[in-house]
Amino acid sequence: MSDDFILEMNNVTKEFPGVVALSDVSFNVKRGEIHGICGENGAGKSTLMKILSGVYPHETYTGKIVLDGKMISFEKGAIRQAIESGISIVYQELALNPFSTVGENIFLGREPVRFGDVINWNDLYGRTKKLLTTYGLEIPFGETVGNLGVGKQQMVEIAKSLSEDAKVLILDEPTSALNQFEVNTLHAILRTLKEKGVTCVYISHKLEEFFQITDTVTVLRDGKHVATIPTAETNTDKLIAMMVGREMTERFPSRKVEIGEPVFTVKDYKVMSTEFMDKTLIQDVSFDLKKGEILGIAGLMGSGRTELVTSLFGEMGKQIAGIITLNGKEININSARDAMNHNIGLVPEDRKRLGLILEQSILKNISLPSMDHFSGFMHIDKNKELEESRKFAKSLRIKTPNLLVPAEKLSGGNQQKVVISKWLMTNPDVLILDDPTRGIDVGAKYEIYKLMNDLVERGVSIIMISSELEEVLGMSDRIMVMCEGRSTGILDIKEATQERIMALATAGAQDEKEFSC
Amino acid sequence: MLTEQNSALLKKVKHGLKDYTVLIALALIWILFSILTNGIFLKPRNISNLFRQASIISFLATGMVLVIVLGNIDLSVGSVVGFLSAVTAFLQVKVFYDLMPRIFPAMTATGQGIMSTIFTIIVVLLLAVVIGVWQGSLIAYLKIPAFIVTLGGMQLFRGGVLGVTQGKTISPVDSSLVSIAQGYVSKPLGWIIALVVVGVIFFTTMLGRNQKKSYGFEIPVMWKDILKASVISGIVVLYILVMNKYRGIQIPVLILAGIALLISYISTNTRFGRYAYAVGGNLEATRLSGINIKKTIFLVHVLMGVLSGVAGIILTGYVAAGTVNAGQSYELDTIASCVIGGTSLMGGKGTIIGAMVGSLIMASIVNGMSVMNMDIFWQYIVKGLVLIVAVYIDVVSNKQKS
Ligand SMILES: Nc1ncnc2c1ncn2[C@@H]1O[C@H](COP(=O)(O)OP(=O)(O)OP(=O)(O)O)[C@@H](O)[C@H]1O
Ligand SMILES: [Mg+2]
Numbered sequence: 001m002s003d004d005f006i007l008e009m010n011n012v013t014k015e016f017p018g019v020v021a022l023s024d025v026s027f028n029v030k031r032g033e034i035h036g037i038c039g040e041n042g043a044g045k046s047t048l049m050k051i052l053s054g055v056y057p058h059e060t061y062t063g064k065i066v067l068d069g070k071m072i073s074f075e076k077g078a079i080r081q082a083i084e085s086g087i088s089i090v091y092q093e094l095a096l097n098p099f100s101t102v103g104e105n106i107f108l109g110r111e112p113v114r115f116g117d118v119i120n121w122n123d124l125y126g127r128t129k130k131l132l133t134t135y136g137l138e139i140p141f142g143e144t145v146g147n148l149g150v151g152k153q154q155m156v157e158i159a160k161s162l163s164e165d166a167k168v169l170i171l172d173e174p175t176s177a178l179n180q181f182e183v184n185t186l187h188a189i190l191r192t193l194k195e196k197g198v199t200c201v202y203i204s205h206k207l208e209e210f211f212q213i214t215d216t217v218t219v220l221r222d223g224k225h226v227a228t229i230p231t232a233e234t235n236t237d238k239l240i241a242m243m244v245g246r247e248m249t250e251r252f253p254s255r256k257v258e259i260g261e262p263v264f265t266v267k268d269y270k271v272m273s274t275e276f277m278d279k280t281l282i283q284d285v286s287f288d289l290k291k292g293e294i295l296g297i298a299g300l301m302g303s304g305r306t307e308l309v310t311s312l313f314g315e316m317g318k319q320i321a322g323i324i325t326l327n328g329k330e331i332n333i334n335s336a337r338d339a340m341n342h343n344i345g346l347v348p349e350d351r352k353r354l355g356l357i358l359e360q361s362i363l364k365n366i367s368l369p370s371m372d373h374f375s376g377f378m379h380i381d382k383n384k385e386l387e388e389s390r391k392f393a394k395s396l397r398i399k400t401p402n403l404l405v406p407a408e409k410l411s412g413g414n415q416q417k418v419v420i421s422k423w424l425m426t427n428p429d430v431l432i433l434d435d436p437t438r439g440i441d442v443g444a445k446y447e448i449y450k451l452m453n454d455l456v457e458r459g460v461s462i463i464m465i466s467s468e469l470e471e472v473l474g475m476s477d478r479i480m481v482m483c484e485g486r487s488t489g490i491l492d493i494k495e496a497t498q499e500r501i502m503a504l505a506t507a508g509a510q511d512e513k514e515f516s517c
Numbered sequence: 518m519l520t521e522q523n524s525a526l527l528k529k530v531k532h533g534l535k536d537y538t539v540l541i542a543l544a545l546i547w548i549l550f551s552i553l554t555n556g557i558f559l560k561p562r563n564i565s566n567l568f569r570q571a572s573i574i575s576f577l578a579t580g581m582v583l584v585i586v587l588g589n590i591d592l593s594v595g596s597v598v599g600f601l602s603a604v605t606a607f608l609q610v611k612v613f614y615d616l617m618p619r620i621f622p623a624m625t626a627t628g629q630g631i632m633s634t635i636f637t638i639i640v641v642l643l644l645a646v647v648i649g650v651w652q653g654s655l656i657a658y659l660k661i662p663a664f665i666v667t668l669g670g671m672q673l674f675r676g677g678v679l680g681v682t683q684g685k686t687i688s689p690v691d692s693s694l695v696s697i698a699q700g701y702v703s704k705p706l707g708w709i710i711a712l713v714v715v716g717v718i719f720f721t722t723m724l725g726r727n728q729k730k731s732y733g734f735e736i737p738v739m740w741k742d743i744l745k746a747s748v749i750s751g752i753v754v755l756y757i758l759v760m761n762k763y764r765g766i767q768i769p770v771l772i773l774a775g776i777a778l779l780i781s782y783i784s785t786n787t788r789f790g791r792y793a794y795a796v797g798g799n800l801e802a803t804r805l806s807g808i809n810i811k812k813t814i815f816l817v818h819v820l821m822g823v824l825s826g827v828a829g830i831i832l833t834g835y836v837a838a839g840t841v842n843a844g845q846s847y848e849l850d851t852i853a854s855c856v857i858g859g860t861s862l863m864g865g866k867g868t869i870i871g872a873m874v875g876s877l878i879m880a881s882i883v884n885g886m887s888v889m890n891m892d893i894f895w896q897y898i899v900k901g902l903v904l905i906v907a908v909y910i911d912v913v914s915n916k917q918k919s
Contacts, residue, residue, distance in 0.1 A: 079804065095806075099865045108791075108795055108803065113787075118786055
């Protein structure tokens with residue numbers, strides 16, 4: 001049946017002050033299919049899904065939505081109504097209570113009760129256990145969520161949406177925090193659900209995933225619907241062209257750089273945790289970074305990449321061995337302040353927690369670490385602050401009506417661009433980027449790559465962590481691979497292949513389970 | 518060098534110590550005071566007074582834990598308690614004292630006194646609900662920050678106290694009201710209570726095991742559960758034993774035990790309670806789970822109002838009058854008790870039992886120092902320092918976790 005649609009969106013328009021997030025979007029989702037949605041940052045993907053899940057109630061948008069033959073128009077208590085009518089969603093940003101257990105989080109709002117309001121804990125944990133085993137998720141059901149890693153937390157979030165007897169399951173960038181094995185688990189789950197007849201809407205910036213899992217893809221651009229086509233009839237290049245509205249001939253821009261002498265060296269580096277006293281975070285790490293070079297760091301989630309760069313930046317653990325030199329002189333870095341005084345910058349991984357002050361304007365976020373440039377005695381040169389910030393916002397194409405918008409109002413990818421702008425402005429000699437393109441669309445990725453090239457051409461040296469092998473291979477001059485807190489090898493780009501990197505990345509691990517660390 | 522096993526054991530000990538920090542602190546304080554007072558501090562008579570003194574702040578702390586767990590604060594409790602205490606005395610002395618003989622002409626004077634106390638309690642509790650509804654709706658539905666609403670309430674109800682008392686002490690209240698705060702349960706009845714409590718503890722332990730088994734969960738080994746139940750029972754029996762050496766279980770402590778157990782149960786085992794923790798833990802996540810956040814916030818503040826009513830009534834019985842400065846600075850003692858007991862001011866974390874121990878620590882300091890005949894000013898200084906140290910411990914231990 002070609003017209004058995006479970007979900008019909010007709011002429012949906014949604015405006016925020018100063019931004020048209022969606023304009024006249026119409027498309028349909030077939031019953032039982034996995035329907036991918038792609039588009040650049042700020043294209044309106046998350047907004048569309050939030051309309052479906054009742055975050056934005058009926059009176060805040062225009063257009064008609066038909067779910068399973070019935071018009072839906074959620075008004076008061078919209079979220080509750082959406083849940084009850086069978087729409088289940090995993091939001092782009094984690095929405096869990098870190099102090100509660102896995103089971104409590106999964107059943108939050110739907111606890112089994114008796115005697116009116118008393119929670120039946122045994123029943124709750126029993127169901128949690130069953131749910132987790134049914135889908136092969138290895139998460140301890142009684143553990144406090146805050147103690148789990150990001151990947152596991154994301155799986156809890158997914159499990160939460162599974163437990164709702166959903167008709168339509170929406171996943172907004174579910175894989176941005178998952179490692180390859182977890183992605184595979186998720187895809188297996190989605191296939192099982194598909195067999196059970198659940199329809200799924202799947203948003204991602206990792207285009208290859210559409211070809212692994214979806215039946216149909218819808219492309220959005222600038223809040224408008226571009227196309228809805230069967231996945232089998234398209235390919236990556238065509239999708240990219242539709243997303244960015246122009247032909248993109250190359251994914252990675254080329255650069256011409258004279259690589260110089262080593263500027264930043266690390267030798268026999270070892271770091272212990274300050275939180276758990278007998279835990280080693282990093283050991284046996286030695287590398288040097290040359291002037292104008294991009295050093296990629298590859299490794300699975302939990303391999304210690306983030307720990308390494310954060311501790312080099314002076315904000316994690318306690319260094320107990322090793323020598324760090326900058327321009328031939330030995331240096332000591334004990335805090336972010338020290339690092340910045342040595343012109344070292346770090347774009348952190350977790351943008352919400354470490355990168356942004358969400359309530360403050362884009363402008364204030366960008367200029368925060370560079371305040372010294374703009375301020376004299378008892379005075380801040382606001383014009384200069386604005387002008388400089390504008391330059392970066394423009395070159396990274398941050399999508400916003402103006403720079404006074406609070407950072408929390410931006411789409412996820414645009415928030416990431418703000419964090420990058422912020423550190424670029426400090427004018428570093430050594431810039432560390434921790435997964436800089438996570439959650440960023442192909443067009444913006446290209447911009448960031450170009451920017452990196454500009455920087456190294458000007459003599460800056462870059463360390464870039466990346467979870468995407470293609471990206472590490474496309475951008476680095478050399479690649480250091482990490483596993484379980486150690487460096488397992490440094491490859492020159494000429495000798496590096498996906499297979500060799502993977503081999504080094506799993507060098508210490510015995511079986512699959514340990515990959516997830 | 519630590520072997521693997523040793524370090525695991527060490528970790529366990531560290532963890533355990535953290536769970537019981539407040540209890541250990543309490544024990545240390547008691548030991549210190551009993552040395553400094555040549556053992557007077559631990560005499561049954563003093564322990565009896567100590568627990569009764571702690572009870573009024575404890576009533577407030579049971580409610581305050583949930584308020585703080587939400588991520589809110591209630592600065593008005595001191596004034597609300599003072600106001601409701603003044604109203605209690607006013608109703609008894611100025612209203613029902615004249616009214617009762619007319620409504621129940623056939624009754625004895627004692628009977629009329631009891632009736633007037635019952636009427637007073639009902640009216641005051643209703644008024645407490647109204648106050649809770651007032652503050653709760655401003656905070657939850659009109660979205661005025663709790664800090665501001667209750668800062669306003671602090672002034673507003675202090676004004677109420679002055680208005681009701683006209684600046685004078687209202688007394689005497691009926692002896693039945695006094696005995697609610699100062700009375701004792703007869704000794705044999707005390708033993709019956711001990712028996713029942715021990716029975717219930719063991720019964721629920723076994724019931725819990727059976728239910729867990731029927732759901733196919735792993736259950737802890739039998740002796741561990743039995744040991745736990747025995748330790749708790751032991752504490753209860755010991756307490757009643759000591760109290761019966763003096764005059765018996767104090768009535769306000771008995772009421773407190775009932776209410777604290779009830780609220781503790783509500784906070785951990787009902788949706789309402791868990792939602793309060795969820796709101797404080799991650800507001801956005803709770804909202805997106807389709808939970809009625811406003812209602813949860815509203816109800817917590819209503820509950821706080823009711824408990825202020827209970828505290829107000831008992832305070833009136835305790836001082837046997839309505840006074841102008843009743844309840845002054847209770848809000849600070851209450852918040853301090855919660856925080857010492859491990860409630861996080863950031864919201865999302867805190868237990869009723871912890872707050873009870875916290876308020877016992879505060880009361881022990883005051884009591885111990887007055888037994889030692891130290892000047893009053895020392896009490897303030899030491900209480901302030903204890904609060905700061907307690908929060909410091911919390912900060913340090915949180916650092917270790919996150
Ligand atoms: N609460 C809000 N207030 C104002 N503007 C908003 C708000 N939420 C989203 N927007 C704007 O609406 C547009 C669409 O945002 P949306 O989050 O839907 O993008 P997206 O396609 O999900 O992007 P990403 O891939 O980065 O997650 C963006 O320009 C964003 O700035
Ligand atoms: Mg989005």
